[in-house]
Amino acid sequence: MSVVKTDAQGAHAHGVQRLVASYRAIPPDATVRLAKPTSNLFRARAKTATKGLDVSGLTNVIAVDPDARTADVAGMCTYEDLVAATLPYGLAPLVVPQLKTITLGGAVTGLGIESTSFRNGLPHESVLEMDILTGTGEVLTASRDVHPELFRAFPNSYGTLGYSVRIKIELEGVKPFVALRHLRFHSLDDMVVAMDRIIETGGHDGTPVDYLDGVVFSADESYLTLGFQTSAPGPVSDYTGQQIYYRSIQHADGEKHDRLTIHDYLWRWDTDWFWCSRAFGAQNPRIRPWWPRRLRRSSFYWKLIAYDRRFDIADRIEKRNGRPPLERVVQDIEVPIERTAEFLHWFLANVPIEPIWLCPLRLRDTAGSEGGWPLYPIRPNRTYVNVGFWSSVPAGPNEGHTNRLIETKVSELDGHKSLYSDAYYGKEEFDELYGGEIYKTVKKTYDPDSRLLDLYAKAVQRQ
Numbered sequence: 064m065s066v067v068k069t070d071a072q073g074a075h076a077h078g079v080q081r082l083v084a085s086y087r088a089i090p091p092d093a094t095v096r097l098a099k100p101t102s103n104l105f106r107a108r109a110k111t112a113t114k115g116l117d118v119s120g121l122t123n124v125i126a127v128d129p130d131a132r133t134a135d136v137a138g139m140c141t142y143e144d145l146v147a148a149t150l151p152y153g154l155a156p157l158v159v160p161q162l163k164t165i166t167l168g169g170a171v172t173g174l175g176i177e178s179t180s181f182r183n184g185l186p187h188e189s190v191l192e193m194d195i196l197t198g199t200g201e202v203l204t205a206s207r208d209v210h211p212e213l214f215r216a217f218p219n220s221y222g223t224l225g226y227s228v229r230i231k232i233e234l235e236g237v238k239p240f241v242a243l244r245h246l247r248f249h250s251l252d253d254m255v256v257a258m259d260r261i262i263e264t265g266g267h268d269g270t271p272v273d274y275l276d277g278v279v280f281s282a283d284e285s286y287l288t289l290g291f292q293t294s295a296p297g298p299v300s301d302y303t304g305q306q307i308y309y310r311s312i313q314h315a316d317g318e319k320h321d322r323l324t325i326h327d328y329l330w331r332w333d334t335d336w337f338w339c340s341r342a343f344g345a346q347n348p349r350i351r352p353w354w355p356r357r358l359r360r361s362s363f364y365w366k367l368i369a370y371d372r373r374f375d376i377a378d379r380i381e382k383r384n385g386r387p388p389l390e391r392v393v394q395d396i397e398v399p400i401e402r403t404a405e406f407l408h409w410f411l412a413n414v415p416i417e418p419i420w421l422c423p424l425r426l427r428d429t430a431g432s433e434g435g436w437p438l439y440p441i442r443p444n445r446t447y448v449n450v451g452f453w454s455s456v457p458a459g460p461n462e463g464h465t466n467r468l469i470e471t472k473v474s475e476l477d478g479h480k481s482l483y484s485d486a487y488y489g490k491e492e493f494d495e496l497y498g499g500e501i502y503k504t505v506k507k508t509y510d511p512d513s514r515l516l517d518l519y520a521k522a523v524q525r526q
Contacts, residue, residue: 071125075137076119079194079202079228085117087487094526095515097139097226116196119474121228124148131236133191138168138227146329154234155325156181160360161332162300173219174450174481176422178290179273181262183235183437184427187218187436198510202228204268216353216498216505221482224509225519238292240299241328243272245312246287254285255404255448261289262400262446273345274328278312282411290328291326296416299323302334303356307346309338309418318520339453343367371376372448389455391485392416392465397424398478400446406476407450414465420451438518440497441479463487482522493519 079087082517089095096115121137124145128134129152136145142156143163149155157165160175170186170195183189192206194215203225205214217224239323244267248254258277266291269445299322304309308331311321322330337347337496343364344350400408400423410419426443429434441447456465467487473480479496488496502518519526 068501071123074123075229078118081117081120082196082226082228083200083202085115086196089116091512092516097222116226118226125229127154127234129153129154132156132236133231134234135169135229135231137229138193139166140168141166142170143330146326149234150237150326151313153236153238155237155329157189157233157235157331158186160186161289161330161337161348163330163333164362164365167230167232171218171227171230172222172224172290174219174395174484176424178276178288178397179423180422180424180449181275181446182265182273182425184424185218185439186232188427190214191231191233193217193227193231194229195225197225198512198514200319200514203509206436212501212505212508216437218436220502220518221499221521223515224505224523225515237325238294239325240293240297241323241325242293242297243290243323243328244289244291245314245321246289246321247314247316247318248285248287249283251279251285251407252404254279254287255400255407258421258423258448259400259446260444261287262425274292277423278309279407279419279445280313280417280526282408283311287311292325297322299327301327302331303327303359303473305348305351307335307338308332309335333361334359336364337451337453340364342454386449388458390458390463390465391455392469393450393453393484394466394469394480395449396469396473396478396480397449397484398473398476399439399446399447402476403448403450404480406472409472410450410452410469413468414452415456416452416454420449421447421448422451426450437501439479440498447478480520486523488523490519493523497522 066292074179086095097118114181118139121139122144123137124140125135125137127148132147132154134149141164142159145167146155146159156173158177158179160177165175171190175186179348191206194204195217196202203210203213205217207214213224246257248257254277258275260270261275270291272289275287277285277287279285300306300311303313323396340346340359345354345359407419423446426441428443435443459465463485466485470480470487484495497518504518516526
């Protein structure tokens, strides 16, 4: 039976009206931005005095249809709220990004990834249709058949082609628990070979694998974590309190087993923002018991980061201790799986950041001849590995020195990087990597007066 909440649909309609009204109230020569309380972007943005778009009425799940396994979701709905609405039906989005306050619209117009991506691809591939507020002020419904050029160019456009108002997505069935196996490797090459084998066969030791990601602590200590859905009752671990999830992965050799509820598995990385909470002292055993549980979550750590940026706290500390300022290196990149070990060896030799997160992916959409996803053109029928690293290093001789080295290496290995953080590409290379003429054509069609920022201006020039 479909669950359709008339009040939710009515509230959504009013929210759309307020959004469109706020758009029309922005002067034609002013920058259009969202007015929202949270963000998962790490790019510095130019300050603007213009009031942003009113998205306050676009934060809810509109309807869940458990029979069709679909959900209609407002563009600014967080995955935390979306998962809370679907799990009671034994359903979940096909890809649930790791942090609770990532919005569905953000994961589609940007990029999202998680441990189901080796079988389910990226979040935008499970989108059936979406309503988009375009640069003309119109709200258009786009799908593979209606406005298909906008539908396919929208992923990785970061609001430069419009803003998602409503998104209809596929859901998949999930079981109450996830059994975990943490496999230890002493060689990066061996770890990548094992990852590739699991992806190609879909299983491990004859058992289908539902979730797959990995962590690299050093060149001789890396892990693959395999997740298996199960309905079998039994004890489960809790990493929302004093225990820290990523530390639970480590062991001397062989396999280590664990179990989580499906809810806690989906949010296993959020409590400590992977491992980034250590920068705030939240992992210090003397401090952690006193750190309020409600503040052990990524959204609060992000606020601390924003506070640090505002007052340059980290750089002031470095200066006081006689050290150079820091360069932020917060990136997710994808390289083909056959080049992954090469990239990891290079990274560990040149960038002093650890641990590193690994997440393999293969596009679900293999119809490259039908247009693919032009703003993030990774190849169909090919496995890539997302490598995530989020920290800072001593500043180099020029701005973005280490980030530029990484960009060069990723391009050399036929990879791409996400645009949620700092980017330093030249215009020509950027166009080659992120849509080029296709982007320009779609931009001209749906934002003819350039009311919205250009992607290069937003991602690289930080406008």
